[in-house]
Structure formats: C-alpha cells, structure tokens
Amino acid sequence: MFKKFNSKDDIHSRTNVKSSVQRGLKSKLIEQFPKLDHVIDEIIPKKGQLVVIKCTDRLSLYAMDNEVLFYQQFDDPFVPSLRLVHKFPEYFPSVKVDRGAIKFILSGANIMCPGLTSKGAALPDENFPAGTVVAIFAEGKETALAVGKLTMDTDEIKKVNKGMGIEVGTYLGDGLWSLELE
Amino acid sequence: MAEEGSKSLSVIYCGVCTFPPEYCEFGGTLQKCKDWLKDEHPSVFEQLYSEDALAKAAEGLSLEKQEKIEREIQKLQAKEANRAEKELQKKLASKVVVKRVERSKRKHVIVVSGLEVFGIDPKKLAKTFASKFATGASVTKNVEGKDEIVIQGDVGDEVEEYVSTLLEEKGLDSVKVERTEDKPKKKSQS
Numbered sequence: 001m002f003k004k005f006n007s008k009d010d011i012h013s014r015t016n017v018k019s020s021v022q023r024g025l026k027s028k029l030i031e032q033f034p035k036l037d038h039v040i041d042e043i044i045p046k047k048g049q050l051v052v053i054k055c056t057d058r059l060s061l062y063a064m065d066n067e068v069l070f071y072q073q074f075d076d077p078f079v080p081s082l083r084l085v086h087k088f089p090e091y092f093p094s095v096k097v098d099r100g101a102i103k104f105i106l107s108g109a110n111i112m113c114p115g116l117t118s119k120g121a122a123l124p125d126e127n128f129p130a131g132t133v134v135a136i137f138a139e140g141k142e143t144a145l146a147v148g149k150l151t152m153d154t155d156e157i158k159k160v161n162k163g164m165g166i167e168v169g170t171y172l173g174d175g176l177w178s179l180e181l182e
Numbered sequence: 183m184a185e186e187g188s189k190s191l192s193v194i195y196c197g198v199c200t201f202p203p204e205y206c207e208f209g210g211t212l213q214k215c216k217d218w219l220k221d222e223h224p225s226v227f228e229q230l231y232s233e234d235a236l237a238k239a240a241e242g243l244s245l246e247k248q249e250k251i252e253r254e255i256q257k258l259q260a261k262e263a264n265r266a267e268k269e270l271q272k273k274l275a276s277k278v279v280v281k282r283v284e285r286s287k288r289k290h291v292i293v294v295s296g297l298e299v300f301g302i303d304p305k306k307l308a309k310t311f312a313s314k315f316a317t318g319a320s321v322t323k324n325v326e327g328k329d330e331i332v333i334q335g336d337v338g339d340e341v342e343e344y345v346s347t348l349l350e351e352k353g354l355d356s357v358k359v360e361r362t363e364d365k366p367k368k369k370s371q372s
Binding site for chain 1 (some may be wrong): 209369
C-alpha cells in the first residue's frame with residue numbers, strides 16, 4: 001500500500017487528536033490487539049499528543065512525536081507501523097515466511113499460502129481468523145519484515161495451501177518506512 | 183507498576199540502507215553496509231558475518247542454492263550502484279537557472295528554477311529568501327510543471343551567491359548557477 005508514498009503529494013492534513021478520541025482509540029487498539037494492554041501506556045502515554053495525518057484514499061496515519069504508530073484505511077482494523085512492531089515484537093500476532101519469499105515481499109508483493117506452509121515458514125498453532133492483522137517475520141531473521149492482514153484463516157491456509165494468504169500493508173523500505181515527518 | 187524499565191526493544195538500523203542489519207543483503211548496498219556495521223557495531227557484525235554465523239546460515243542450503251543467492255546479491259548490488267550513478271550524473275548535469283524578469287519599467291523579479299533535482303524544499307527555501315532579502319518570495323509552477331521560486335526585487339547577485347553556498351554545503355559544488363535575463367541579451371556566468 002505504501003509502495004509509492006511521499007509526504008509532498010499524498011499527505012493532505014495534520015490535526016491533533018482530542019483526548020476523548022485518543023482514549024477511544026487506545027481502547028479500540030487493545031480490543032484489536034489484546035496483548036498490547038501491557039505496553040499501551042508506553043506507546044501512547046496519557047500526556048502524549050497524538051496527531052492524525054489524513055492522506056489520499058481515506059488513509060489516516062496516527063503519529064506521535066513525529067513517528068507514525070498506526071495507520072488505518074477507511075474503517076478497517078488498525079495496522080501498526082513496522083517500526084512500532086520492531087520495538088514491541090511479542091505484543092502482536094505473528095507468522096513466519098519462507099526465506100525465498102523475502103525478496104518478493106520487499107518489492108511489495110502479497111504473500112501466497114505456500115510461502116507460509118513450506119519448510120522454513122511457521123504458522124501459529126491456534127487459529128487466527130481472516131482479517132487479523134499480523135506481523136510477518138522471516139526464516140532466519142529476528143526482526144519483522146512486514147505487517148499485513150490475513151485473507152484466510154490460518155487453519156484454512158494450512159489446509160488449502162493455495163491462493164493469497166496475507167495482504168501485505170507495509171513492508172521494510174516502503175514509503176511509510178522512509179517517511180520523514182518534520 | 184512493578185517494573186521500572188520500558189518494555190520496548192531498541193533495534194539497530196543500518197546507517198547505509200536503514201534496514202535492520204540482517205536484511206542488508208536485500209538492500210543492494212551490502213558491501214557498504216558491512217563496512218558500516220564493522221565500524222559502528224562490531225559485535226553485531228561478528229554475530230551476522232562471522233565464519234560460524236555464515237556457516238550456520240548456509241547449513242540448510244545446498245551448494246547450488248548458496249551460489250544462486252550469492253549471484254542474486256551481486257546482481258542487486260550492481261543494479262543499485264548503476265542507479266546511484268545515473269542519479270548522480272543527472273544531478274551534476276542539471277543546472278540552476280537564475281532569471282531576471284521585468285515586471286514593469288523599473289521593477290524586476292528574480293525567478294530561480296531547477297532546484298528540484300537537488301532535494302531542496304522549495305517552500306522552505308522561498309521563506310528563507312523572503313526573510314533574507316526582506317522581500318516577498320513565492321513558489322509557483324512554470325509551463326513545464328516544474329517548481330519555480332519567484333523573488334520580488336532585483337536581488338539576482340545575492341541569490342546566486344546564496345544558492346552556490348547552499349549547493350556547496352550539500353556537496354554539489356560542481357553544479358552551474360546560470361544567470362539569464364528575460365530579454366534577448368543573455369548573461370551566462372558560472
């Protein structure tokens with residue numbers, strides 16, 4: 001989604017978030033990512049000023065101190081930025097892809113099921129339903145590579161093993177990664 | 183709260199390609215990345231590129247797969263190097279044009295164009311000009327769709343000086359700053 005994204009053309013406006021809205025956001029985030037409960041106050045401190053940056057295609061970036069934390073398109077679930085996932089890797093659901101898929105993900109491709117079921121890859125034992133936002137790790141690497149949304153339940157991916165499994169939202173080196181907010 | 187410290191992990195990012203060091207091989211600047219890592223974070227360098235680390239990583243892969251990966255990395259690097267070269271050439275070949283345009287009989291404006299390639303923010307630069315020369319400055323788009331900075335008054339000399347120093351600071355001092363007038367008589371200085 002952020003393959004071609006630069007601050008000049010795609011950003012329209014930047015406004016502060018009201019503290020009531022900020023509170024609502026925090027609770028929605030905890031609802032979506034239950035493990036985040038422990039660290040939510042570190043990510044979004046009570047006194048912190050959250051800003052929402054509106055971009056093309058109904059995309060909103062939520063940032064604090066000039067660093068993007070989450071983004072949201074339309075009213076879809078929130079997606080953490082890759083940098084945030086690097087800082088708090090265990091608090092987001094994760095999957096692991098095969099080494100061969102790394103190259104394609106880094107050029108913006110989505111992830112097909114075989115990349116998640118082959119030898120080097122790992123899917124969680126419990127089922128993640130379709131629509132869950134997951135952090136994508138790679139075989140042999142410690143830090144996350146991308147963040148995406150499941151298009152199929154993980155059980156389905158294991159069973160069917162065909163077609164697209166994860167829609168990649170943001171990946172290492174994309175427009176969001178290189179975005180500099182003054 | 184029971185714990186004092188923060189729960190966040192601090193990740194090291196490569197100074198050359200901005201990726202975490204383990205992904206440097208996909209960035210196309212592996213050699214430079216390795217050199218940087220050796221200087222800045224020797225312990226991580228040891229972890230990733232030492233003899234045993236490489237052997238362990240190569241364990242699962244057959245010989246031809248290893249070679250394939252090697253070749254791919256080389257190709258990526260060559261492509262990146264080419265791209266960087268071309269961009270640099272473009273930058274050096276382009277010039278900054280400082281044009282003096284007549285607004286009315288006694289009044290002139292200075293139009294500065296061709297600054298886009300250098301990654302300079304035209305709005306910020308216009309503001310700097312405005313405060314520096316105590317006059318109005320704005321950014322407009324010209325016929326070709328390129329950004330231009332229009333400065334009121336006949337401040338061409340100062341502008342040329344300022345722009346040359348600005349380019350020098352960025353390291354692009356071989357770029358020409360061309361002075362022209364909007365009349366048939368042209369004055370070119372570099």
